[in-house]
Amino acid sequence: MTDAKDSSTHPPLPPTTEEDRVSWLRLLRSRRVGPTTFHRLLTEHGSACAALAALPDIARAAGVDNYTPCPEGVARAEIAAALAGGARMLCAGAPDYPAALRDLTDAPPILWAIGDVTLLTRPLVAMVGARNASSLGLRMARALSTELGEAGFVVVSGMARGIDTAAHGAALDTGTLAVLAGGVDVMYPAENAKLGEDIAARGLRLSEKAMGMVPQARHFPARNRIISGLARAVVVVEAAAKSGSLITARAALDQGREVMAVPGHPFDARAAGCNMLIRDGAALVRCAEDVIELLPKPRAAPDCAQPELALDAMPAPPPETRSLRDTAALHGRILDRLGPSPLAEDQLIRDLSAAPATVAPVLTDLEMSGRIRRHPGGLVSLER
Numbered sequence: 001m002t003d004a005k006d007s008s009t010h011p012p013l014p015p016t017t018e019e020d021r022v023s024w025l026r027l028l029r030s031r032r033v034g035p036t037t038f039h040r041l042l043t044e045h046g047s048a049c050a051a052l053a054a055l056p057d058i059a060r061a062a063g064v065d066n067y068t069p070c071p072e073g074v075a076r077a078e079i080a081a082a083l084a085g086g087a088r089m090l091c092a093g094a095p096d097y098p099a100a101l102r103d104l105t106d107a108p109p110i111l112w113a114i115g116d117v118t119l120l121t122r123p124l125v126a127m128v129g130a131r132n133a134s135s136l137g138l139r140m141a142r143a144l145s146t147e148l149g150e151a152g153f154v155v156v157s158g159m160a161r162g163i164d165t166a167a168h169g170a171a172l173d174t175g176t177l178a179v180l181a182g183g184v185d186v187m188y189p190a191e192n193a194k195l196g197e198d199i200a201a202r203g204l205r206l207s208e209k210a211m212g213m214v215p216q217a218r219h220f221p222a223r224n225r226i227i228s229g230l231a232r233a234v235v236v237v238e239a240a241a242k243s244g245s246l247i248t249a250r251a252a253l254d255q256g257r258e259v260m261a262v263p264g265h266p267f268d269a270r271a272a273g274c275n276m277l278i279r280d281g282a283a284l285v286r287c288a289e290d291v292i293e294l295l296p297k298p299r300a301a302p303d304c305a306q307p308e309l310a311l312d313a314m315p316a317p318p319p320e321t322r323s324l325r326d327t328a329a330l331h332g333r334i335l336d337r338l339g340p341s342p343l344a345e346d347q348l349i350r351d352l353s354a355a356p357a358t359v360a361p362v363l364t365d366l367e368m369s370g371r372i373r374r375h376p377g378g379l380v381s382l383e384r
Contacts, residue, residue: 014094015048022075023048024091028109029070029078029210030055034374035106037364039092042109044361062365081211085185086200087112100124101229104255105378108208108226112184115204119154119175125291126156126231126252128224128245129163130238130270137238137270140262141166144235147288149174156231158223159192159199163237163245168195168203176203177230181223182215183207224248225255225376232295233258235285239273246273249282251376258294260285330354330362335382338372342379 015021027048028038033055041051041058052069059067082089090097090111098120101107125148127141145155145167155171157164159178168176178199182188184207187196199205208226209219224247228234234252236259239245249259260283264271278284283294330352337343337351349359363380366372373383 014091014097020048021079021089021091022072023052024110025075025078026070026072027051027055029075031067031070032059032367032370034367035108035208036374036378037367038109039105039107040360040364058364064370078211081185082112085114085211087114087184087211088117089113090117096120098230100231101226104225104229106225106374106376107229110208112207112209112211113204114184114200116202117204119177119204120230122154122175123152123295124154124156124177124231125295126227126234126248127163127167128157128227128234128236128239128248130240130243130245131160131162131164132270133162133166133238134268134270137163137262137264138166141237142170144237144262144285144288144291145170145176146174148291149176151288151292153292154203156227158220158227159188159196159205161189161191165192165195167237168199172198172202178203178205179223179227179230180205180207180215181209181219183209183211183213185211186214188215220244221247221251222376225251228252228257229255231257233260233291235291236261236274236277236282238262238264238270239277240269241272241276243273246277249273249277254378258283260291260294262286330358331366334359334362334366335371338380338382340382340384342375342381345378345380348380 015024027033027041033041042048045051045054055069056067090113092102092107092109096117127145129137129141141163148155149171154175154177155167156177156179157167159165159168159180168178176199178196180186180188184205187193196205206226224244228248228251234249234257236245236249252259259277261274261277262285263278264274266275283290285291333352334348337348345363349356352359363372367374370383372380374380
């Protein structure tokens with residue numbers, strides 16, 4: 001995972017013109033190009049335009065013929081829909097892009113935002129939990145959200161039923177941010193349409209998905225990595241032993257964020273996940289003060305006066321040469337070590353005893369050919 005992380009921790013120059021923004025969106029919306037592959041292609045080719053030109057050859061080398069990148073008209077239509085819906089494009093590397101996401105290996109290259117983007121500059125705490133929350137769980141979520149807001153924190157959640165809804169509603173006056181699994185203009189569930197409107201008017205809605213996209217089950221784990229990535233800490237109020245809230249907690253741990261949980265009665269299935277997290281080392285939360293005490297001190301803002309190294313001043317690594325036989329052999333070794341359960345990319349590289357720079361492009365080939373699938377948190381698996 002080292003090679004992919006290097007490309008993510010040195011963000012590309014953001015697009016500055018309309019044509020650049022169209023090219024970024026076309027590359028991101030092209031078939032089998034996810035966030036990790038987007039960052040890699042941009043680093044390798046220098047620009048989205050150059051990466052788009054190279055995509056058919058990359059796909060052909062991966063065994064996919066007649067590959068066509070996302071048409072320009074599709075990208076322009078999405079931008080027009082965003083403009084009509086009052087959404088703003090936030091691109092990785094731009095000043096208005098969330099700083100907390102920049103160190104993620106699978107940081108979303110583009111986010112659509114509706115509302116007050118200045119909330120992204122304030123300290124954020126995520127709150128997640130059960131959709132079928134208990135009365136006590138809802139009361140706890142409201143109390144925590146209110147107290148954290150009064151302490152100056154923005155409350156981040158996913159606008160789902162239950163705990164998410166309670167957390168957002170209690171923080172409307174102090175600042176709340178909803179990360180959506182579908183398009184930023186699609187209110188899901190429908191019963192939260194009014195809440196979504198209130199958040200847009202008094203807070204912020206974010207999404208990496210295309211405008212108008214209705215969320216599917218596979219979109220929620222990817223959404224969860226953004227919720228945890230934005231926050232300094234993730235607080236789980238109620239969660240079953242197998243739930244999306246625990247996926248968010250695992251993503252937070254992978255991202256180096258604090259994970260905290262509200263304990264519950266051992267006989268309540270909705271508390272099983274929280275109790276498991278506490279058993280495994282998560283901080284126990286009784287009130288907002290427990291959360292605030294464990295948060296890391298805010299980092300000092302970077303000195304904008306310090307000159308950055310010019311990207312074109314860095315010497316380019318020598319081109320790697322590898323025979324077709326070597327490439328086929330590496331393909332086989334990777335596929336032999338992967339299964340349906342996701343495996344960390346850095347663990348795969350260690351298992352192969354290969355250089356990250358050798359494995360990363362082959363993973364891109366296998367992803368383009370549809371043989372492997374990337375998951376949030378730098379995980380890969382065989383495509384089902």
